[in-house]
Amino acid sequence: MNITSVEEAKRDSAYYEALTQLLYQLADDDFIIAYRGSEWLGLAPHIEEDVAFSSINQDTMGHAAMYYQLLEELGEGKLDYLAHGRKVEERVNAILLEKVNGTGTYLTEPKYDWAFTVVRHYFYTQYKKIKTESLKNSSYEPLKHVAYKVNMELYYHLLHWRTWFHQLCTANGDAKTRMKAAISIVLEDFGGVVHLGPAQKEMTSFQLIDSEKILRERFLLEMKQMFEKADLNFTMNMEMKRGNGRLGEHTSDLDDALKTLSEVYNSNPAAIW
């Protein structure tokens, strides 16, 4: 199956529905995690990390923009509107990705948790890598091309987070304790990241992406290897404790993030910036 154009994708409404749902998930996930990452600017543990992390966030926001652009081409609305204008309940990002970095805000007393950030970003990036590899065989050709592009940049992101994760887990003292605590927190909601939402059957039968089951297995295999290397007990109980973001369920963390993120857009949606 190979769908090369917007017109072809629109011919079957079930195909179109599955495709757009998948694109919204990919776009919204990258959009909000890139924002959470960018909140670390100037606060990262050291200057080299500040440089690296901001590059990664910039790339990731670029990936979100490409996915929103595919949606724009499919007639879902303007890219800027899709990113900034949609209401909270229309968003389908996983709840884990909207969670604040810690207590306080960027401007006042930011007590952000680096262990949580490393675990969240490493797990997310590893899963994104597996999804992207699968998307390289997607039946929607424009999505396939984007996946190739994303995948090349993702290589560096994954290398980065693997290094942090491994080093902090194998360090002595406080680091390992904090990493273990962070792993538990991330796992409580990581089920929502893995989840492909209500149209997952159609996504797979239309060959848009491999099934959630296969993606999950590949992810667990990678994690098992890393956990062994990092001298950790391998238990991966991935839950959706605070709700299913793929159904539009969200926390007040997302409200607050969108208020800040979209402040400029909402003050003048027609402005060019």
Added chain:
Amino acid sequence: MQKVEILIWDSLHKVKDPEIDTVSIVDLGMVEDVQIMDDTLIVKMLPTFMGCPALDIIKKNVETEINLLKIFNNIAVQFIYHPPWTSDRVTEQGRENLKKFGIAPPPQLDEGGEWHVDCPYCDSTYTTLENLFGPTACRSILYCKGCKNPFEAMKPVSTLM
């Protein structure tokens, strides 16, 4: 090549990377194709890194430069993703010009996916990687133990990654 096409490519050569003003976008391998449709010129370009904020500036500079030719009424600059931009698209001229700016050209990957960068100033091979990520999405930061200069290198980007 027709005369008009030579003029177009000459103009495109004049458009430099806004952040590396010694290297043209053509030598960076960013121009995939130019198509003439009556009074419209379509320039198909490949973005290097997706989050690169210079893309809009490059687009505008291409339009400005082509407008100076006064041949076309419309210019459409399109960024496309297929084929993906890879670092082996940088031309020999591009590699030389990057060095003039103090940036090591993107290295080739060996069979194991490893890569090594020589110093763009003194050609010493005695260098260390300080940060895989650099001041822009496409660069890394290194240090030369030969001439004791910090320098930047373009990241290798390949579909094999």
